[in-house]
Amino acid sequence: xxxxxxxxxxxxxxxxxxxxxxxxxxxxxxxxxxxxxxxxxxxxxxxxxxxxxxxxxxxxxxxxxxxxxxxxxxxxxxxxxxxxxxxxxxxxxxxxxxxxxxxxxxxxxxxxxxxxxxxxxxxxxxxxxxxxxxxxxxxxxxxxxxxxxxxxxxxxxxxxxxxxxxxxxxxxxxxxxxxxxxxxxxxxxxxxxxxxxxxxxxxxxxxxxxxxxxxxxxxxxxxxxxxxxxxxxxxxxxxxxxxxxxxxxxxxxxxxxxxxxxxxxxxxxxxxxxxxxxxxxxxxxxxxxxxxxxxxxxxxxxxxxxxxxxxxxxxxxxxxxxxxxxxxxxxxxxxxxxxxxxxxxxxxxxxxxxxxxxxxxxxxxxxxxxxxxxxxxxxxxxxxxxxxxxxxxxxxxxxxxxxxxxxxxxxxxxxxxxxxxxxxxxxxxxxxxxxxxxxxxxxxxxxxxxxxxxxxxxxxxxxxxxxxxxxxxxxxxxxxxxxxxxxxxxxxxxxxxxxxxxxxxxxxxxxxxxxxxxxxxxxxxxxxxxxxxxxxxxxxxxxxxxxxxxxxxxxxxxxxxxxxxxxxxxxxxxxxxxxxxxxxxxxxxxxxxxxxxxxxxxxxx
Ligand code: M6R
Numbered sequence: 001x002x003x004x005x006x007x008x009x010x011x012x013x014x015x016x017x018x019x020x021x022x023x024x025x026x027x028x029x030x031x032x033x034x035x036x037x038x039x040x041x042x043x044x045x046x047x048x049x050x051x052x053x054x055x056x057x058x059x060x061x062x063x064x065x066x067x068x069x070x071x072x073x074x075x076x077x078x079x080x081x082x083x084x085x086x087x088x089x090x091x092x093x094x095x096x097x098x099x100x101x102x103x104x105x106x107x108x109x110x111x112x113x114x115x116x117x118x119x120x121x122x123x124x125x126x127x128x129x130x131x132x133x134x135x136x137x138x139x140x141x142x143x144x145x146x147x148x149x150x151x152x153x154x155x156x157x158x159x160x161x162x163x164x165x166x167x168x169x170x171x172x173x174x175x176x177x178x179x180x181x182x183x184x185x186x187x188x189x190x191x192x193x194x195x196x197x198x199x200x201x202x203x204x205x206x207x208x209x210x211x212x213x214x215x216x217x218x219x220x221x222x223x224x225x226x227x228x229x230x231x232x233x234x235x236x237x238x239x240x241x242x243x244x245x246x247x248x249x250x251x252x253x254x255x256x257x258x259x260x261x262x263x264x265x266x267x268x269x270x271x272x273x274x275x276x277x278x279x280x281x282x283x284x285x286x287x288x289x290x291x292x293x294x295x296x297x298x299x300x301x302x303x304x305x306x307x308x309x310x311x312x313x314x315x316x317x318x319x320x321x322x323x324x325x326x327x328x329x330x331x332x333x334x335x336x337x338x339x340x341x342x343x344x345x346x347x348x349x350x351x352x353x354x355x356x357x358x359x360x361x362x363x364x365x366x367x368x369x370x371x372x373x374x375x376x377x378x379x380x381x382x383x384x385x386x387x388x389x390x391x392x393x394x395x396x397x398x399x400x401x402x403x404x405x406x407x408x409x410x411x412x413x414x415x416x417x418x419x420x421x422x423x424x425x426x427x428x429x430x431x432x433x434x435x436x437x438x439x440x441x442x443x444x445x446x447x448x449x450x451x452x453x454x455x456x457x458x459x460x461x462x463x464x465x466x467x468x469x470x471x472x473x474x475x476x477x478x479x480x481x482x483x484x485x486x487x488x489x490x491x492x493x494x495x496x497x498x499x500x501x502x503x504x505x506x507x508x509x510x511x512x513x514x515x516x517x518x519x520x521x522x523x524x525x526x527x528x529x530x531x532x533x534x535x536x537x538x539x540x541x542x543x544x545x546x547x548x549x550x551x552x553x554x555x556x557x558x559x560x561x562x563x564x565x566x567x568x569x570x571x572x573x574x575x576x577x578x579x580x581x582x583x584x585x586x587x588x589x590x591x592x593x594x595x596x597x598x599x600x601x602x603x604x605x
Contacts, residue, residue: 009187028599029073030081036066079124091135102156277431285388297324301348310478312413320420352380437565459583476520483577523549
């Protein structure tokens with residue numbers, strides 16, 4: 001979704017900001033803009049363009065110099081993508097410029113009042129009210145002008161503000177939309193995502209909701225929207241700039257699929273305790289007594305993270321024998337759910353910023369629940385809001401479509417299930433068995449990825465399909481759901497996932513030669529049941545692609561996956577289906593890393 005980047009220092013700011021915007025492209029956007037100034041310049045200079053960052057770059061004149069600037073990539077919410085609706089927005093006297101992520105809920109109201117007062121609006125955005133309010137404030141300091149304005153605002157924001165009369169500072173504020181400061185040597189950066197910062201500095205400060213900051217070239221200070229100073233110790237981010245490069249692959253999705261063996265190795269590293277056949281998960285802030293007191297587990301996430309949660313719930317039930325289920329956070333937060341003190345709530349999010357998940361966490365905390373976060377981005381909002389949790393250590397995921405984070409989240413759930421199981425009745429022997437299985441995963445993932453050429457050929461055969469059915473049973477069902485989401489996100493082919501057990505209760509009516517079925521067929525105690533489902537499809541002349549541990553006679557094609565422990569099989573079975581979605585999309589010429597209408601991090605409702 002929208003991205004912010006800003007800089008103040010001695011360097012020529014426009015190229016820096018354009019490069020920063022490129023690093024944010026992966027979040028999804030439809031227009032971009034930039035405003036610059038310098039202490040010696042007469043006022044602010046602005047350029048905006050609908051389309052890509054390269055379209056903006058093409059419009060930036062050669063003499064667009066400055067040493068202070070802010071820039072933005074916009075993902076339309078209020079008003080269509082256009083040059084005028086792109087950020088920054090500027091006041092009528094060209095003195096105030098604002099970039100904004102989030103949504104101002106009372107914008108229509110404020111706009112009506114401002115218009116009645118003679119203010120002319122240039123765009124259809126909610127953001128523009130901020131600019132006019134700041135420009136009309138009679139406060140002397142820029143910080144006070146912004147503070148006064150924020151008092152009138154209802155909604156979410158991450159903002160960066162520049163003022164022609166204060167060219168030596170940028171004022172930023174956060175409420176529900178990330179703002180990260182990058183601390184350099186006699187230069188300061190700000191962004192909505194560390195991706196835009198790590199090429200320049202790895203010293204960062206993440207603002208909390210209700211916090212503001214003033215950036216000057218050689219100094220920054222943070223304070224609340226009420227004006228009370230806050231302490232902000234910079235932390236060092238682990239991710240390097242190179243992790244955001246394509247590394248010789250044609251797309252980030254391909255790169256990230258191929259990083260999975262290494263990523264899984266990272267999520268396991270330092271966590272396995274062979275002595276007690278369990279794992280160390282210190283960040284959970286849950287001692288053995290707390291763990292034993294858990295009566296239920298409720299997992300909340302959206303999209304792919306929700307599917308990882310479904311796999312996690314299954315693992316927790318199997319290994320720890322605690323009733324567990326997963327629910328879309330986007331639904332949970334609106335249904336006034338009964339919050340039970342003996343339930344352990346787990347919020348799952350790659351970005352750690354998904355608004356629906358964050359809102360669910362806040363609602364749970366308000367009702368006194370204990371919430372853990374399983375998150376990839378260190379220091380993100382959900383990680384900070386949760387009572388404890390685990391990082392999945394997948395490294396930065398740039399492609400909008402999640403692959404390596406999904407796999408690592410499933411592995412993180414296996415670790416958690418093992419931990420909870422070993423505080424209860426899971427035997428040492430079973431603990432050992434799961435640990436051995438986990439240790440095998442990186443090698444098995446590599447073996448799986450070596451079969452890419454075969455999967456590519458299969459993808460070419462199925463790419464003509466107008467629709468595809470994915471079926472699985474119990475452990476296989478969330479795998480089928482995730483595979484179907486992956487295919488539709490990246491190839492735009494309609495896909496639907498069904499429990500194999502439900503076939504004859506309806507979807508069998510769809511079966512015909514033109515509707516291929518992908519069947520998840522693990523070699524577990526339900527193998528014969530899954531074979532029976534394939535028989536039913538075959539009897540109706542349906543085509544079948546099986547993902548299984550051995551060739552399936554009833555299937556037209558089988559992708560054979562290495563066998564692990566039954567409980568861990570879903571992790572490996574998802575991987576060839578990521579490749580299937582990838583190669584299908586590639587053969588259809590899709591924009592793989594930035595599928596239409598989607599954003600990497602959904603920070604609005
Ligand atoms: O960052 P999160 O894991 O919270 O994101 C949740 C979903 O928006 C995300 O998984 C989405 O479904 C992706 N496009 C998956 O490929």
